[in-house]
Amino acid sequence: MRVPIEVTVNGKAHRVEVDTRTVLADMIRDQLRLTGTHVGCGTGSCGACTVMLNGRTVKSCCILAPDVDGQEIMTIEGLADDPRHLHPIQEAFVVNHGLQCGYCTPGMVLSALQLLNENPHPAEAEIRRGIAGNLCRCTGYQFIVKSIEAAAAKMASKK
Amino acid sequence: MPVRRYDQPQSQGSALKYVGAEVTAVKSRKLVAGRGQYAGDIYLDGMLHVAFLRSPHAHARIRKIDTSEARAIPGVVHVLTAEEVNRDLGPLLYTIEPEGMGAKRAQLFALPPKKVRFVGEPVAVVAAHDKYTARKAADLIEVDYESLPAVVDCEAALEPGAELIEPEWSDNLLGSRDFRSGDPDRAFAEADGVVKGTVRTHRYLGTPIEPRAYVVNYDSFEGRLTFWASTQHPHQLRACLADTLGLPEASVRVIQADVGGAFGLKTPFYPDEALIAYLAYKLGRPIKWIEERAENFLAGGHAREERLHYEAAYRKDGSVTGLRVRIIADVGAQSTLQGCWMAYVTASCIPTVYKIPNCEIRLQVAVTNKCPWTAYRGFGKEAATFLMERLMDEVAAATGIDRAAVRLRNYIQPEDFPYHQVSGSILDSGNYPAAMTRLLKMLDYDRFESEREAARKQGRRIGIGIAHELMPEGCTLPSSLISGYDGCTIRVTPSGDIKVLTGVTSPGTGNETGIAQIVADTLGADLKRIFVVQGDTEICPFGLGNFSSRSILIGGAAAREAAVDIRAKMFKVASKMLEVMPADLDAEDGQIFVKDARSHAVSFADVTRAIYRESYGPHALDFEPGLEVTRYYRTPNVYHQPQLHPFGGFSAYPSWPYGLAGCVVEVDPETGAVKILRYCYVHDSGKIVNPLLAEGNLHGGFAQGIGGAMYENLAYDENGQLRTTTFYDYTIPTAVDLPHFEVEHQETLSPFNPLGCKGVGESGIGAPLSAICSAIENALPELKLQLRETPLTPNRVWGAIERARRAGNGKA
Numbered sequence: 001m002r003v004p005i006e007v008t009v010n011g012k013a014h015r016v017e018v019d020t021r022t023v024l025a026d027m028i029r030d031q032l033r034l035t036g037t038h039v040g041c042g043t044g045s046c047g048a049c050t051v052m053l054n055g056r057t058v059k060s061c062c063i064l065a066p067d068v069d070g071q072e073i074m075t076i077e078g079l080a081d082d083p084r085h086l087h088p089i090q091e092a093f094v095v096n097h098g099l100q101c102g103y104c105t106p107g108m109v110l111s112a113l114q115l116l117n118e119n120p121h122p123a124e125a126e127i128r129r130g131i132a133g134n135l136c137r138c139t140g141y142q143f144i145v146k147s148i149e150a151a152a153a154k155m156a157s158k159k
Numbered sequence: 160m161p162v163r164r165y166d167q168p169q170s171q172g173s174a175l176k177y178v179g180a181e182v183t184a185v186k187s188r189k190l191v192a193g194r195g196q197y198a199g200d201i202y203l204d205g206m207l208h209v210a211f212l213r214s215p216h217a218h219a220r221i222r223k224i225d226t227s228e229a230r231a232i233p234g235v236v237h238v239l240t241a242e243e244v245n246r247d248l249g250p251l252l253y254t255i256e257p258e259g260m261g262a263k264r265a266q267l268f269a270l271p272p273k274k275v276r277f278v279g280e281p282v283a284v285v286a287a288h289d290k291y292t293a294r295k296a297a298d299l300i301e302v303d304y305e306s307l308p309a310v311v312d313c314e315a316a317l318e319p320g321a322e323l324i325e326p327e328w329s330d331n332l333l334g335s336r337d338f339r340s341g342d343p344d345r346a347f348a349e350a351d352g353v354v355k356g357t358v359r360t361h362r363y364l365g366t367p368i369e370p371r372a373y374v375v376n377y378d379s380f381e382g383r384l385t386f387w388a389s390t391q392h393p394h395q396l397r398a399c400l401a402d403t404l405g406l407p408e409a410s411v412r413v414i415q416a417d418v419g420g421a422f423g424l425k426t427p428f429y430p431d432e433a434l435i436a437y438l439a440y441k442l443g444r445p446i447k448w449i450e451e452r453a454e455n456f457l458a459g460g461h462a463r464e465e466r467l468h469y470e471a472a473y474r475k476d477g478s479v480t481g482l483r484v485r486i487i488a489d490v491g492a493q494s495t496l497q498g499c500w501m502a503y504v505t506a507s508c509i510p511t512v513y514k515i516p517n518c519e520i521r522l523q524v525a526v527t528n529k530c531p532w533t534a535y536r537g538f539g540k541e542a543a544t545f546l547m548e549r550l551m552d553e554v555a556a557a558t559g560i561d562r563a564a565v566r567l568r569n570y571i572q573p574e575d576f577p578y579h580q581v582s583g584s585i586l587d588s589g590n591y592p593a594a595m596t597r598l599l600k601m602l603d604y605d606r607f608e609s610e611r612e613a614a615r616k617q618g619r620r621i622g623i624g625i626a627h628e629l630m631p632e633g634c635t636l637p638s639s640l641i642s643g644y645d646g647c648t649i650r651v652t653p654s655g656d657i658k659v660l661t662g663v664t665s666p667g668t669g670n671e672t673g674i675a676q677i678v679a680d681t682l683g684a685d686l687k688r689i690f691v692v693q694g695d696t697e698i699c700p701f702g703l704g705n706f707s708s709r710s711i712l713i714g715g716a717a718a719r720e721a722a723v724d725i726r727a728k729m730f731k732v733a734s735k736m737l738e739v740m741p742a743d744l745d746a747e748d749g750q751i752f753v754k755d756a757r758s759h760a761v762s763f764a765d766v767t768r769a770i771y772r773e774s775y776g777p778h779a780l781d782f783e784p785g786l787e788v789t790r791y792y793r794t795p796n797v798y799h800q801p802q803l804h805p806f807g808g809f810s811a812y813p814s815w816p817y818g819l820a821g822c823v824v825e826v827d828p829e830t831g832a833v834k835i836l837r838y839c840y841v842h843d844s845g846k847i848v849n850p851l852l853a854e855g856n857l858h859g860g861f862a863q864g865i866g867g868a869m870y871e872n873l874a875y876d877e878n879g880q881l882r883t884t885t886f887y888d889y890t891i892p893t894a895v896d897l898p899h900f901e902v903e904h905q906e907t908l909s910p911f912n913p914l915g916c917k918g919v920g921e922s923g924i925g926a927p928l929s930a931i932c933s934a935i936e937n938a939l940p941e942l943k944l945q946l947r948e949t950p951l952t953p954n955r956v957w958g959a960i961e962r963a964r965r966a967g968n969g970k971a
């Protein structure tokens with residue numbers, strides 16, 4: 001069965017018809033073609049599919065698309081539209097080599113964003129806890145932690 | 160024929176400016192913004208989606224398959240079974256022919272015609288308009304199985320009368336190998352003591368966060384198959400697809416999409432790859448398949464699970480004089496994947512970094528009813544390291560000599576290289592004692608004893624452990640497309656920009672950045688003007704992709720050779736323009752100048768202008784037009800012909816990087832919980848092209864090594880059912896599970912590589928197994944623990960503590 005839903009994604013209103021079995025991650029990827037949202041497990045364990053739903057991170061593989069009717073979503077594409085003007089968190093990931101294959105990265109960046117929104121000066125242990133729902137198989141997390149520390153410092157100095 | 164050496168620094172190329180610098184990865188900006196293009200991100204018009212029906216049995220005969228219900232579902236386009244596919248397709252191609260390694264071959268088909276050999280083996284495939292429909296239909300296929308006894312233990316598999324897995328074989332032995340040196344019997348007879356036991360690695364896998372993913376299109380009018388893949392090996396995959404589908408190899412194009420991690424798992428040839436290609440070919444519709452996570456656990460390729468029975472003869476001074484090892488490897492079902500060769504590598508690395516004159520090493524490789532091994536970072540070297548490091552600790556305990564001192568006593572010395580190991584392997588270079596000294600300093604090893612006692616007084620049990628891993632790279636096997644050569648084309652445009660096309664690929668680690676650095680320095684070019692292209696069989700020179708840390712080691716060397724030729728030609732033209740001899744020229748930042756008159760210079764663009772626009776002009780007329788070169792590099796110190804080997808043997812690895820890990824752990828003896836407090840690593844991969852990327856890569860190796868040592872486990876039950884098929888029960892480390900890593904590099908240049916490189920990609924993954932065991936034992940010295948098995952879960956550690964206590968250890 002297909003149902004129509006209305007969602008705002010990265011500030012833009014969309015009206016889409018979705019199969020009622022469709023998870024949010026698939027709708028974002030297959031219908032809106034925002035492929036920066038990745039799927040690594042489909043069971044809510046890896047965090048590659050992390051997006052912001054009404055300003056808070058969620059794992060979009062575990063939410064049915066019809067359930068987000070009328071709500072607001074931000075994906076990684078909503079964070080930066082221009083390679084010359086990345087978000088400070090993204091810039092810090094580039095400079096500190098906070099990513100390798102990049103598959104976990106969109107989710108990681110959004111989890112970092114949520115963390116820094118709530119706690120602008122996190123300690124290392126708090127950063128590690130803040131990204132514990134996002135698995136990365138390439139980096140061993142150390143340069144991710146370093147990137148988030150650098151972003152926090154940069155963002156604080158801009159305020 | 161003397162082997163080429165590169166000991167003397169090369170005069171070719173400019174001074175190193177980018178090589179050795181922390182250049183950020185070229186792809187990061189795109190990937191961090193979510194603009195990568197992974198295979199799953201490709202959408203083609205009219206694309207169908209695929210779902211696999213996989214065997215629920217470890218071992219069973221297939222009596223009958225009924226697909227009628229599945230076919231009846233609206234949206235289902237095709238249901239494929241063995242009967243149909245095996246009429247059209249030949250057996251799957253092996254990228255490494257078993258005979259080349261003296262092993263047995265099984266004829267394997269895309270779908271098994273008669274019986275299934277492991278849980279997860281594909282049995283049927285559905286193509287449908289969407290993936291939900293495909294999945295539903297696959298689940299409605301009825302298969303009548305006749306269950307057979309499952310062979311799940313590798314030693315039982317080798318016993319006479321064991322159930323046969325491959326009916327045309329007379330036993331379950333895939334292959335075996337023996338190495339012998341000196342006089343082991345005498346060494347044991349004359350020993351002061353002998354230690355013996357069994358070391359076991361458990362089964363685990365690489366499981367990249369991006370599962371396997373493919374999109375295929377067949378254009379029947381042009382007769383061309385295009386295959387976008389999350390793969391490490393575009394050219395090998397092309398060979399496999401063409402051969403199995405019966406298509407001309409040149410009509411198949413494999414394009415590597417951005418790869419979301421690979422670690423060895425994305426090497427061909429999976430039957431799944433053949434099946435989706437066949438469906439695209441047969442149906443004339445594009446096909447997309449993205450593996451589900453559970454499928455990756457069941458059928459995406461496993462690794463590890465070796466038993467190493469050992470005995471070692473030692474002298475009172477700690478020197479090990481004799482070694483006997485019997486290895487039994489459980490490689491799962493036979494497949495066309497490359498994984499089973501990991502067992503051979505384990506055998507050929509022993510006794511790793513130690514000089515043990517009298518050795519007897521026997522390897523037996525058994526097939527079982529489990530998922531086949533695929534390549535995985537470490538590639539068997541981790542097991543050799545685990546054995547030798549556990550053994551050194553045991554000799555230390557038996558002789559009462561310090562663990563570091565025992566290793567120093569047994570090390571191959573710097574002046575011994577190139578060193579010839581019992582297997583025929585020739586170790587290129589190294590300085591183990593210096594690396595050990597450095598590690599001990601990092602750890603403040605001598606002070607640790609007092610720290611340990613101080614912690615103990617506070618009721619905390621901490622311990623220190625060390626382990627020395629040996630990680631040979633550049634794997635080169637006979638009768639295979641796994642070899643020590645690769646190609647590079649450099650194409651300079653009329654405006655002076657530099658396109659570098661390589662046969663090596665990146666699995667997401669950023670070697671394209673390192674290759675650009677090498678080319679920039681060799682040419683004296685500005686790094687920003689270099690564009691590296693990889694992973695497309697239609698555009699790139701033939702090459703073997705990414706495995707065994709070869710991308711810089713071999714791909715970088717090929718790029719350097721090509722750049723040397725480009726430089727020579729540009730210098731010839733520039734010398735005419737500047738009216739000096741080419742030998743008087745040097746280059747930097749895209750300027751070619753006279754060595755002792757820097758202002759007397761021409762730019763790359765001036766030279767390319769002369770070459771392309773003034774081909775009949777005074778500077779270019781003497782030379783062939785164009786500015787493009789393809790060069791192949793072949794690593795020199797590999798021996799497949801015994802008569803060329805300095806000692807009449809076989810040596811598959813040109814390069815032998817190594818690393819020393821030291822860790823401090825805290826153990827809770829009441830629960831068995833272990834926490835890593837410090838993790839230090841001294842690393843020697845020869846010349847490091849990009850320290851930032853190299854270190855990032857090492858961190859990933861530590862994380863996977865620690866994950867394997869402590870958290871990850873593919874658990875099969877006695878019926879061959881896999882119990883761990885999600886990230887909830889197969890627990891890879893999160894950010895909170897891992898410590899902060901401390902890394903130091905030592906650079907002992909390889910004399911057999913133009914840049915002195917040795918390969919970084921697998922380093923770090925081998926040492927944690929023994930280093931953590933060693934640290935746990937050291938935290939509770941009174942218990943005299945002997946940890947020989949992984950993973951070191953609280954349950955296993957607690958069990959070992961309890962057994963030791965019950966045996967009366969630790970009582971005053």
Ligand code: FES
Pocket residue numbers: 038039040041042043044045046047048049050059060061062
């Ligand atoms: S894909 Fe959603 S958590 Fe892994």
Ligand code: FES
Pocket residue numbers: 099100101102103104105135136137138139368419420667
């Ligand atoms: S960068 Fe590859 S999974 Fe995180």
